[in-house]
Amino acid sequence: MNVGAKVALAVAAAAVCVAGVIGVLVHRITADDQLATARSDLDRQLVSAAHDVAAGAGTGARTDPPGLPGPVARAVRGNVRVTFLQAGDEPVLWAATRISDRRVLVLSRSYAPEERSLAALDRTLLATGAAATLPVSLAGLVLGLRMGRRATAAARTAERIAEGALDARVRPSGRDEIARLAVSVDTMADALGARLEAERRVTADIAHELRTPVAGLSAAVGLLPPGRATELVTRGVRNLRGLVEDVLEVARMDAQVAAVDTEQREVSAMARRAVADLDEVRVRIATDAVVATDPRRVERVLTNLAGNALRHGGLPVEVLVDGPVVRVRDHGPGFPPDLLAVLQSSGPQRFRTGSSTGGTGLGLTIATGQARLLGARLTFRNHPEGGAEAELRLPTE
Template identity: 70%
Template structure:
């Protein structure tokens, strides 16, 4: 139940309670006033009738009426003048007094008119209270829906920021708590955006500054005499150059300055080229298709995925090229139609639980690795960034039969040469 419905129900309950309380109060006050007025009028008529009786004049009063209620008779014979409302259909109002030791003078009249007036008043109170309750409930519902929409919009914007859209903002409205929350979320996004931008600039600047000395080191290692020490230094320098290039690639992806150059290519050909320089990798072609994409970036994605599998998994490492059926694609998140699917799987222990929890929700994070493994964590980060740039979908899971599995889905080329998805 959302906040708008809850507020509408609360306002409706409060309005109903207030209307009921006011209605009961008006009913009791009116009923008491009617009865007091009727008793006073009938008592005055009884006194007038008693004077007429004493003067020998006729009156509407009766002496010792047989239908006199027993409670009235018992009280009056003790010398008390009394008025009494006798229940019935219709009710009857009595006034009686003693005129001699054994004689009772009494007047009576129907109380149906007052009863009908009270019933009419009750119906009016019920109608007015119901209308007021409905009107107040509708006003509460409108207010609740407005607040609910604002809260939902704030939550949606916060989710977009959490998903990486750091330029998403909430338009604050009013001066209430929701407006304050919106302002706080905007301030948080601004601060987060500034910190990430500073981090990106520092990362890119460091990587750029390192390129020149690393290039000099590569040149210098080529001048060293052959030997184990030279091989060790050359290997370290090669890894350092790869790390610097990876950091620069991440910086370019973060800055969104990378360009996509699309071509129509066969998916199996891209998969084979991606693993051509890697040993211990098997490429399986279950079904092949064409995809219009940036082949260089697709190959970079697959190379990073296979390298990660070789480094952290166990052989055999397989790259399977397949095509999703229409039913399988419709069961996915976007139902975009049949797509090319490339699965990279190893037979190692699989993704550690802490790393899989991160990549399954927000995607791989740079420099974040599992607590059970070592490395910089840039390989999967670059692969995920390249996939987002291409509009492809990259997912990670542990295969039920064991091992880690990464799945890349590419939109196929349409007959007119354009992709069918993004």
């Protein structure tokens, strides 16, 4: 149940409670007042009748009537003038007093008119309470829906920001707590955008600054004499050049300047080319498909996924093509729980692998960014039979 519904129910419940309490109080006060008035009137009539009896005049009171209620009889025996309401289907109000040692003077009348009047009052109170509760409940519903919409808008904007839409804003209105929440979300988005932009600029600047000296190193390595030391230097320079290119690729995707060149290609052909230089990776074709996509970016995604599986997983590493879906699976220990939670929620974080073997963590970041550019869906999980599995689902339209 959302906030709007809860507010509406709370307002409606409060209105019903207030109407109920007021109704009960009015009923109780009216009933007590009616009974007190009726008793007072009947007692005055009894006193007047007693004076008439003493003067020998006629009266409408009865003397020693049969069927006198027990409480009245007991009170009169104690020389108490009493009034008593006998409840039942036909309520009767009694008044009695002793006029001699053996005689009791009694007046009685039906209390039904007062009961009918009280019942009519209850019906009026019920109708009035319902009439008052309905507009209050509607007002509470409108207020609750408005609050719910504002809270939902803030939540959806926060979700869009978490997904990478840093230009999303709530645009708050009002001065209540929801408005403060909206202001906080917008402020958070501004601060996050500024930090990410600074990070992107630093990343791009570092990559560009490193590109020239790395190119010089690559040229200088070719002049070294053959030998073990030269092989080590060559491998190191090649790894460094690949890292710089990865950082530049991330910077281009962050700046949203990467272009997508779409072609009709077989998924199996792209998968085989992607792992052609990875001897330990096996490609299996369940069903093939032809999709319109950017083959270079698809191959880059699959190469990064397979390379990540080789570095951090266990052999054998398999690439399964099932139509527009490609699954890359290793047979290692699988993704660590904390890394898997990050991959399934916000996606890979650059410079973080979650693996004890180290690494820069750019492979999955680039793969996710390339998949986003292609309009594809990249998901990660631990396979039920063991090992980590990444699934790339290419768009078919």
